[in-house]
Amino acid sequence: MREELPVIDEERLEAIRELPKVELHLHHEGAAPPAFIRGLAQEKNIRLDGVFDERGHYAYDDFLGFLKVYEGATSVLKSPQDYARLTTAVLEECTKNGVIYAESFISPDFCGGGDLGAWREYLAAIREAADEAERSMGITLRGIVTCVRHFGPDKAKRAALCAAETAGDWITGFGMGGDENAGKQRDFAYSFDMAREAGLRLTTHAGEWRGPSEVVDALTDLKVERIGHGVRAIEDLALVDKLVENGIVLEVCPGSNVALGVCRNLAAHPIEKLRARGVKVTVSTDDPPFFHTTMKDEYEGLARTFRWDEEVFMDIARTSANAAFCDVATRDRLLKRLETTSD
Incomplete structure (x- = not known):
């Protein structure tokens, strides 16, 4: 006999929206509220044609x-102080959505043009x-x-x-974003x-635009432990079994996948x-204001x-807390907060 699905009424939906959340796939600039970018552009007298x-x-x-x-919006972020303000704005939005821990993708290409000294600042x-x-x-x-x-x-x-x-207790991972159709995983x-x-832990975007073979390449050539998106792995069930066998974690961003037409x-x-x-x-928002989503909306x-x-x-x-690229003490603290909520 088929198991009956639970009834999700409005009261229960609200309870689900308010659950504490752990987000592993969030692009720092991509999480910038549009109003923040517009305001910064006005301060600097920068025109952003075609961005909004x-x-x-x-x-x-x-x-x-x-x-x-994305790159047009990022062009107004020109100083360490701009990024400090961005960080505050992003974390305010995360907190509103019940996120207690987040990992953000930050690129030295946007933060100092890849120069190590500027990157440190x-x-x-x-x-x-x-x-x-x-x-x-x-x-x-983190x-x-x-x-x-x-x-x-080269970049x-x-x-x-x-x-x-700058690897340590705050910069804890390395990954790759951008256009999945540019080059191959092994090039990097x-x-x-x-x-x-x-000592950094590794993730990369794969299996969003290219098919399951891209996920295979990411695992084989880059030896990552997490995959950003990875949803097209479902097209190869042998690969799915391999993901299970090796404990590979997928950073899934459903709203992003729908907004961009992956699904x-x-x-x-x-x-x-x-x-x-x-x-x-796991569940994340990717670039939430670009895709008109939040973690509450995803849930x-x-x-x-x-x-x-x-x-x-x-x-x-x-699962997200256990897969987080953080130290043991931080993970234990996260799990304790989650368990306190579920009790």
Whole structure:
């Protein structure tokens, strides 16, 4: 007899929206509220043609258009202090959505143009703002240095050097974002090896635009332990079994996948199929204002679509905490906060 799905009424949906959350896939600039970027542009007398629509939202038609607008919005962030203000704005939004721990992708390409000295200044400002947010808001942030795939392997090496030279208790990971259709994962193996030798943990975007073979390449050539997106792995069930066997964690961003057309709608998203087969899935927003989403919205959408109850979401939060690129003490503190909520 088929198991009856739980009823998710409005009161229960609100309880799900308010659950504590752990977010592992968040682009620092991509989380900038549009009003923040517009205000900064006005302060600096910078015109941002083509970045916003008539409603003040980020405006793009497809993934490449999204990348162009992303870089256009980022162009107003010109100093360490700008990034400190951005960090505060991003963490305020995270806190409003119940996020107690987040990992943000930060690129030296945008923070000092890949220069190590400049990167240190930007990083110090970001971390100072993050530390203040932890004291005042109770949210913990850690940084994952990312190279940008379509900027090429040479710039990736500079980003990896910045990551290696500042690795520690706050910069804890290295990854790669950008256009998945630019080059191959193995083109960036040198940078990932450099980061690994510095003790950084590794993730990369794969299996969003290219198919399952891209996930295989990421695991084989870069030896990552997490995959950003990875949803097209569902097209190869042998690969799905390999993900389960090796404990690979997927940083899944359902709202992003729907907004960009990777999936036609949330009902067609493979997150439930992946989870049902035993893959370690997590939930994140990617670039939330670009995709008109929040972590509360992600939770509500998944609850409505797949009838996930509170325990499913708490399990996902625990999976996320266990997969976080943080030290043991921080992880234990996160898990304790989650367990206190579930008791």
